[in-house]
Amino acid sequence: MAPKTNSGIVDRSNLIPFSSRLKEGKALAQDVWSIFAAANLPADCINLGQGYMNFAPPEWVTKAAEEALHSVAPNHYSHPRGRIRLREAIKSFYGPQLNRDLDVESEILVTSGANEGQYSVFTAFLEQGDEVIMFEPFFDQYLPSVTFNGGKPVYVPLHPPTDSKIKSSSNEWTLDIAELRRAITPRTKMIIVNTPHNPVGKVFTKQELEAIASLAEEFNLLVMADEVYDCLVFDGKEHVRIANLPGMWDRTVTVGSAGKAFAATGWRIGWLIGPASIIQPTLAASTRIVFCSNSPLQEAAATGLEQAKERKFFENQLSEYAERRKVLCDAFDEIGLKYTLPEGSYFVLLDISEVKFPEDYPFPKSVLGRGRDFRACWFIAVELGVSSIPVSEFYCDEHANIGEAYARFAFCKDVDTLKKAVERLRRLKEYM
């Protein structure tokens, strides 16, 4: 029976209790993206917070989307594996990089963004209580995706650079392999390896990946290689795919995203590549979760992959991103705050532990009671007009103090916007 209020009136505001599942994985906590959403910040605040572009996808790709919308078949259900044209395009694009003749029927699955693909892998492989290792800081969506599927997240931190120089490389965020080994228990089922890494920008070296691979072999772990930023690796650094290391194909699922590749994060098109033994159970899960992904935009993503090489699209896009990275990082050099130069992805971590702000500043409730970085990022957004994301959100509560020192700035914005942001950020000097 519905509870009665003091006045005897039946309270109908909360008749049906929601699932306790939502109490796990920080699903009920207000997420950082909503707190730092543009609507909560001053109207002219420049958004370097959430990682989406302020420019359109390439015109030749959006034209393909329009054409698909104006024809019949691509407006209807796709095969749950994905439209064959996109699967063929994925095969041609990734096959040579994975040194395999990929089977479009059993080794490729198109998903509704990388997120849904990853969720479906968890659904397909996790038993209640199975442990999933993730490196901190981690992409926050992993956490509820694991817990909703009965998994238990286990955290292994990447250790930040310890010296006091202004510019560190993302490669100085290090993984302690002995610590990783200690985190493995008889319940460990899976390990997530995100390279290039969000939010650190780290591109794992072959040596690091070999060490992870050898533990995966020793303890029979499934490896989720989240490589959604694979087209953004700077300075000629090699992007090593863990699936290519000896013996690793059979236990690795590689994750990709059209959103990152073609500046189209709202399309919700992603893909998984791996052996049939991983893709087939994941297909069974994905089919019952979304049935199939957005059809017309699969055609557009296919066009993107088909034509990328002849148009030198990824080479050109990378040099544009390198210029964007330079605008932001040159400013941090000049301001004199410590930061991490990313070798990959489109994020820069700025050490904000030296940024001072009045403790009695009128902060909203949403940032009070969270890490110091939430207040620092809020202060910078409101006083300087540039938003960023507090990095403690990407850590478990126990290790949140490591993340509290950093704000994440996304440079997936046009150069003019970044230059305007940098002008504003110069005022950080007043608060050091």
Ligand SMILES: Cc1ncc(COP(=O)(O)O)c(C=O)c1O
């Ligand atoms: C590391 C990482 N993995 C996965 C995703 C999700 O990608 P998608 O937008 O294709 O779902 C993101 C998006 O920010 C990400 O940063």
